[in-house]
Amino acid sequence: MQTPTPALERSFTEFTSLLAHLPNAHVDTDQIIPARFLTTTQRAGLGKFCFNDWRYAADGSERADFVLHQPAFRGAGILLAGHNFGCGSSREHAPWALLDFGIRVVIATEIADIFRSNALKNGLLAIVVDAAAEAQLKQHVGQSLSIDLQACEIRGLASGAIAFTLDQFARECMLRGVDQLGYLLGESALIDAFEAQRAA
């Protein structure tokens, strides 16, 4: 029995936006969204807490020294992040917060396993690039770039497009705007057989 698969909020084929740069290495998910904002039972509306403790002073005012508050980065949808972005806690609230904050693509030389898995399941494209590609991207900070998921290319760089790889399955799901639960439910006969064989 094939269960109908609800679409993700948005499918992802091509995306054009400004490139912001958060150079800090090892940004953990406690920085992306501090734990005290996880008392919600919802997934919507977390953007206002994204990078909360770096974004706001104790009195609630915006901190001008927070890197993403630079005028050139306002409204940016592509984030060039430091090495090992998203380490630490498995909270899916981190990609939910980033998406609600307006980020659709995170690019880094390494992205922590659980965060990357969570991101891709929510339509937040997580791209791992090598140091050479990172160096090229740093030349285009504050400029508009395009991400083509069909061709797996980052475009708009003076030096030419950067090719990237992504897990085939995650890419297919994002391109079609489908989620993985529908796929798993569609394979329930296999799960039945596996359980029956173990019980035997």
Next chain:
Amino acid sequence: MRTIVEKIWDAHQVRAETAAVPAMLYVDLHLIHEVTSPQAFAELRARALAVRRPERTLATMDHSTPTVQNPDGTPRYHDAATREQVETLQRNCAEFGIELHGFGSDYHGIVHVIGPELGATQPGMTIVCGDSHTATHGAFGALAFGIGTTEVGHVLATQSLLQRRPKTFAIHVDAELSEQVSAKDLILHIIGQIGVDGGTGHVLEFRGSAVRALDMEARMTLCNMSIEAGARAGLVAPDEVTFAWLRERPMAPRGAAFDAACLRWAALATDEGAHYDKEIRIDARKVKPTLTWGTNPAQVVAIDERVPAHEGNQRAEQALRYMRFQAGRTLVGERVDVVFIGSCTNSRLSDLRSAAEVLRGRRVAANVRMLVVPGSAMIKREAEALGLDQVFKLAGAEWREPGCSMCIAMNGDLVAPGQLAVSTSNRNFEGRQGPGARTVLASPRTAAACAVAGRIVDVTQLSMEAA
């Protein structure tokens, strides 16, 4: 020739992976808690789906639960949101037929403490939870890893996950740990060696004589922090120590079935000559009491070691600024405001005992607030039967109800801005224990010694003084 990881993986493949599709991996045990499950249940409800295997699902509340009670014994919530979150879990478990070890249950507690206590955690299993410290269960030779909320929904609905096969990383720990040096010191030392991302994409297998010599609670501490090296999981092959611990646990097999299970479990160990993708050797004799100086768990020093200089390293300089520590000095003598004994890393009976040994006949320094939070209701009962609660209270520490408490600071137990906490938990990230809180991770013994001294001290030195 296969590693233990490959043996467990192969036995749980509903379907093997291809280039196009990840493996479908069957999940033996799914642990859930109040913080990362509500949105998954909402998804099930929206799609009119049932929980496929409620009997393979175990729930408790721990992250946002209060560790203080009202006079009538009911939980004293920090705010309406945490109450609502806990009540949502209660409603979801009732609606979907999931067993909940809630307040009042003999087995209420931190999810990674009660799984093993119940004997629900067993060798060779695949175990998942919407929590990155799920690797704790790897101490029993299970493949246990943290997942996100979307995946919690996948497991609830299908008891399966789509996963790529992980790489393997052998951590050989030779010789034996010195007295006064614990599994916590060892894992901090290991993370310091391989880095906060040294395990990315890998499952760590802790091996060697020093690991074999550890009891189960110490092995849980070791595996617990695998994620702090970026690893997908961490485990120790099961042996007689494991089997002895599991015997007679409520959910473990009984009688002849237990003996048969032990034979199966013994065969899980990595075959001689099996290939690992990465390997490292650690000499246990060189591990000293170890603490963190920075804002991630790889930024460590031995107690007598100076904080290294990191000129030009922006991440390290930012960490030092945040921590208000200076390169070129040891941490010894830094004034301490808070000491926390607890968390899924170090809240078990042996942890409480080693802290109590240091505190017995001593007083917590006047400048220190000390919180002792047992990992479960069962540990609380056992500790009280041994009189450990009295040792803590007489020393001036607070003795609380079980929960995650000050490790994640969601429930009102938190460190004030700028205060320095010596904590037995697992993360020293900026703001982890409260906005502006400065965290030094350490073993229970070191933490207790710091509470007595009111500053960071070498526990091996303190123990020479008369109590």
